[in-house]
Amino acid sequence: MENSPTRIFPPAPAPKPDEEESLDxxxxxxxxxxxxxxxxxxxxxxxxxxxxxxxxxxxxxxxxxxKVPVRADDVHPPAYPTPIPEALAHPQFLAELRKIFAEDQLSQDPKVRLRHGHGHTQEEMFAIKYGKIGRIPDLVVFPTEEGQVAALVEAALRYEACLIPFGGGTSVTEALRCPENEARFIVSVDMRRMNRILWIDPVN
Ligand SMILES: Cc1cc2nc3c(=O)[nH]c(=O)nc-3n(C[C@H](O)[C@H](O)[C@H](O)COP(=O)(O)OP(=O)(O)OC[C@H]3O[C@@H](n4cnc5c(N)ncnc54)[C@H](O)[C@@H]3O)c2cc1C
CATH class of the missing domain: 3.30.160.650 (Double Stranded RNA Binding Domain)
Structure with a gap:
């Protein structure tokens, strides 16, 4: 079936703007x-x-x-983003990653790091507006191909960094939360740029 003549190879989807999703x-x-x-x-x-x-x-x-009056002016204004923890430094590991990834595939922007440090539980959504989320990734990477992921895993092993895959960031099981006392450098691996369907076999 691997070489089925009916196999469809869809084109790569056009990149979508990141700003569609609400952050808070x-x-x-x-x-x-x-x-x-x-x-x-x-x-x-x-x-x-x-x-x-x-x-x-x-x-x-x-x-x-x-059984309570609801008024338009009775609001609890959010303070998003609440204080964002500083990223840990790991210059040797970052230098290694710059050999694998283009500059636009690496981000230490505080809001980008914050967004990758939580899912969508009520507690997490409340924390980013009115409290504090705690430990978050130190770096976010956006691989576009399998070879980059393999090289990243290999580099993380050598430099003792942690990797946390990130899909849509909607987990409601706290699966994206970083362990509070994790002293190693934490990298969130955002998989959203690897969004291409390679082939579809309609017969199967
Ligand atoms: C309002 C709301 C409604 C929801 N309704 C439903 C529902 O009806 N049914 C349902 O099943 N769920 C529901 N969910 C939960 C959530 O959407 C699902 O759990 C979703 O599948 C998570 O996917 P994600 O890509 O956002 O994963 P993320 O939140 O990004 O990650 C979840 C976990 O998977 C890991 N991970 C992510 N990508 C990869 C990868 N490529 N390789 C390996 N590990 C990876 C992450 O490290 C993390 O541990 C809902 C959530 C919300 C906020």
Whole structure:
């Protein structure tokens, strides 16, 4: 079946902008509920058929079900991002990684490191807005091919660094959390640029 003549080789998908995902709440940046002056609620953006429609009954319904008054001005403003821990230094390991990866495949940007240090549990989403997340990766890498991943694993072994794979970052099992007392250099390996389907065999 390996050489099936019907095999389809889809083209590589066009790169998608990273800024689609909201950093401090679950979902897209352009989509959220807003409360209008008349007390109605409206979903922003254009991704869903509900977007743009006024929902006058939503707030009264929430108030009734929860038995508490819900007011538009009664908010707890978020403080995202709360203090982000400094990255550990590991210059020899970084120099080695610069031989494997292009500069745009390595990031020590504090917000990028923070985003790779948590999933989407309620506790984590609360912590990044009102508390502190604790230990986060020291570096984020974005491999684009298998050879880079193999070279990264080999370098991490030699320089005693930890690797944590990262997919969409939506885990609700704290699977992306770094151990609080981890003294080794932690690298988050963001797999999102390896998003190509190599082939599909429609018969199978
Ligand atoms: C609102 C909401 C609704 C959800 N609903 C569902 C649901 O209906 N059903 C469901 O199953 N889950 C659900 N989830 C949970 C979550 O979306 C799933 O667990 C999802 O599969 C995690 O995938 P991810 O790519 O985001 O993994 P991540 O969160 O990035 O990683 C999760 C774990 O997998 C590891 N990992 C990631 N990529 C790789 C890789 N390439 N190789 C090896 N290890 C890797 C990470 O190191 C980490 O330990 C929901 C989450 C949210 C926030």
């Amino acid at each position: 709440v679950w979902g897209f940046r352009d989509t959220h509920f807003e409360i209008l002056n008349n007390g109605s609620v409206r979903l922003t953006g254009s991704r869903y058929s509900l977007c743009g429609q006024e929902l006058p009954s939503l707030l009264p319904w929430v108030s009734e079900v929860m």
